[in-house]
Amino acid sequence: MTQIGHGGKTISERVITDVAQVKKRIGGLLQLPISGRAARESIDIAYGFFSPLKGFMGKADVESVCENMTTQDGTLWPIPIVLDVESSVVKDAGLKSGQSIVLTFQHVPLAIMDISEIYSLDKMQLQQSVFGTTDAKHPGVIMYNKLNDTFLAGEITLINSPVFQPPYGQFWYTPLTMREKMAEKGWKRSVAHQTRNVPHSGHEWLMKGAWFSTHGEMPVEKLESGIVVSAIIGPKRAGDYIDEAILIGQQTLQDAGYFRPATHLVSFVMWDMRYAGPREAILHAIIRENLGCTHHMFGRDHAGVGTYYGPYDAHRIFDGLPENSLRIKPVRVLEWWYCPVCGEVTYSGLCGHDDKKQPFSGTLIRSIIQDKVKPTRLIFRPEVFDSLMRCADEYGFGSPFCNETYLEKRQPVFTLSTLD
Amino acid sequence: MPDTYPINIWINEERYEQLRKAGLADLAKDVLAGMKVLQVPCDAVQRDELLKRYPSAKFDSATTKSIELLPPDTKNQLFELVVEHSRVEIVSAFLKA
Numbered sequence: 172m173t174q175i176g177h178g179g180k181t182i183s184e185r186v187i188t189d190v191a192q193v194k195k196r197i198g199g200l201l202q203l204p205i206s207g208r209a210a211r212e213s214i215d216i217a218y219g220f221f222s223p224l225k226g227f228m229g230k231a232d233v234e235s236v237c238e239n240m241t242t243q244d245g246t247l248w249p250i251p252i253v254l255d256v257e258s259s260v261v262k263d264a265g266l267k268s269g270q271s272i273v274l275t276f277q278h279v280p281l282a283i284m285d286i287s288e289i290y291s292l293d294k295m296q297l298q299q300s301v302f303g304t305t306d307a308k309h310p311g312v313i314m315y316n317k318l319n320d321t322f323l324a325g326e327i328t329l330i331n332s333p334v335f336q337p338p339y340g341q342f343w344y345t346p347l348t349m350r351e352k353m354a355e356k357g358w359k360r361s362v363a364h365q366t367r368n369v370p371h372s373g374h375e376w377l378m379k380g381a382w383f384s385t386h387g388e389m390p391v392e393k394l395e396s397g398i399v400v401s402a403i404i405g406p407k408r409a410g411d412y413i414d415e416a417i418l419i420g421q422q423t424l425q426d427a428g429y430f431r432p433a434t435h436l437v438s439f440v441m442w443d444m445r446y447a448g449p450r451e452a453i454l455h456a457i458i459r460e461n462l463g464c465t466h467h468m469f470g471r472d473h474a475g476v477g478t479y480y481g482p483y484d485a486h487r488i489f490d491g492l493p494e495n496s497l498r499i500k501p502v503r504v505l506e507w508w509y510c511p512v513c514g515e516v517t518y519s520g521l522c523g524h525d526d527k528k529q530p531f532s533g534t535l536i537r538s539i540i541q542d543k544v545k546p547t548r549l550i551f552r553p554e555v556f557d558s559l560m561r562c563a564d565e566y567g568f569g570s571p572f573c574n575e576t577y578l579e580k581r582q583p584v585f586t587l588s589t590l591d
Numbered sequence: 592m593p594d595t596y597p598i599n600i601w602i603n604e605e606r607y608e609q610l611r612k613a614g615l616a617d618l619a620k621d622v623l624a625g626m627k628v629l630q631v632p633c634d635a636v637q638r639d640e641l642l643k644r645y646p647s648a649k650f651d652s653a654t655t656k657s658i659e660l661l662p663p664d665t666k667n668q669l670f671e672l673v674v675e676h677s678r679v680e681i682v683s684a685f686l687k688a
């Protein structure tokens with residue numbers, strides 16, 4: 172069955188799995204080592220997470236994305252997807268447009284790239300368009316400043332399918348396998364919940380509220396709507412929750428019965444956060460549109476950082492988009508907080524006890540977890556807390572948060588075959 | 592608590608029960624959904640001594656205005672001392688021990 176993704180285009184995987192064929196294709200091709208980000212994005216392109224993109228963008232598309240938030244053909248696209256290389260490498264290897272090369276990662280071939288263009292970019296202009304700032308403290312600006320000065324455009328074909336390590340493997344869905352899974356569950360609608368957190372009750376209610384909105388007017392006897400927890404897996408910073416704990420913690424909500432398997436699915440997407448606020452919200456929507464979600468929840472400060480964006484800028488950007496440019500609907504939510512008068516976790520748009528509210532402060536919850544004191548069950552489900560402590564021992568070198576040891580010695584998210 | 596650099600000790604149901612038995616329930620302040628905090632006062636000299644003993648710890652002057660990142664075991668010991676002494680002023684006892 173044809174699967175239609177972003178821009179109304181068919182999602183087609185660009186993956187060769189036949190090793191003999193791969194060996195024939197790559198014989199004699201020049202090999203170019205790429206970064207972790209480029210490897211993750213090559214895999215994303217190949218499986219259709221970025222559909223209709225078939226490869227890394229050329230200069231005209233990048234400029235169009237910056238200026239108009241569309242690719243040259245008018246498809247909504249908010250953030251350039253580019254492959255940077257050292258200028259000296261291009262020169263020394265004599266890379267040319269029209270040439271095919273092998274992108275390698277972890278010292279083995281990952282993908283074939285058919286180079287269609289070699290170009291340079293005005294990074295300041297890029298930063299201003301994507302982030303609305305060129306402030307050197309913005310994490311996205313820092314990332315762009317580290318990019319090399321030369322860029323390669325061209326279509327990507329994956330020649331080495333990543334093998335996701337435990338616990339990641341059970342949560343890995345490509346756009347096509349996710350759509351199969353949704354069909355199996357009988358979902359007519361699904362709402363994506365983007366996360367980089369181990370869920371506390373505030374998160375749990377964000378998901379529940381989004382599910383009610385998504386299910387909307389549909390009959391209630393059949394559970395034909397679901398929540399897709401879509402964790403972002405990418406580079407980590409000291410103090411972040413470890414990736415394993417995020418996925419296992421989210422799954423624990425289901426295993427312990429707080430969500431039914433009939434209405435809940437945990438998954439992840441490999442993406443290096445740009446913290447581009449509203450523009451990044453659109454990219455997140457596109458990725459989940461390709462995954463087959465019909466709705467996407469956006470809370471406060473989505474993909475934001477510091478004070479660069481207003482708390483609800485990522486909500487408002489959807490108002491200005493041309494009709495039919497996205498086939499996924501934003502579900503916009505305010506905060507859930509605990510109210511001692513209501514005696515429950517409640518929605519800020521409903522509870523009027525503003526002076527009594529107790530917000531779910533990340534700093535506060537982090538401090539409680541840091542001390543390994545089991546929080547009250549209205550803050551954290553005890554099973555989730557227990558899973559967090561187990562993950563700390565099993566994967567986090569004793570800590571549920573990324574420390575230097577974890578950043579240095581963590582298990583890889585995926586491994587690649589040596590193609591022997 | 593003027594001129595102090597408190598240590599926040601988180602109080603869940605279990606710890607609250609211990610505090611209640613020690614007659615100290617009133618000292619715990621409600622923060623979120625039944626989770627309470629007990630603030631153990633610390634002066635500048637004691638703060639510096641703690642930060643020296645526990646290099647992982649720091650005084651968070653920006654958000655919590657408290658001494659953070661003490662090892663969980665140390666926090667446990669501090670809590671036990673509060674219960675044992677029936678008061679929150681226990682840092683000097685802790686440092687002497």
Ligand SMILES: [Zn+2]
Binds near residue numbers: 510517
């Ligand atoms: Zn209320």
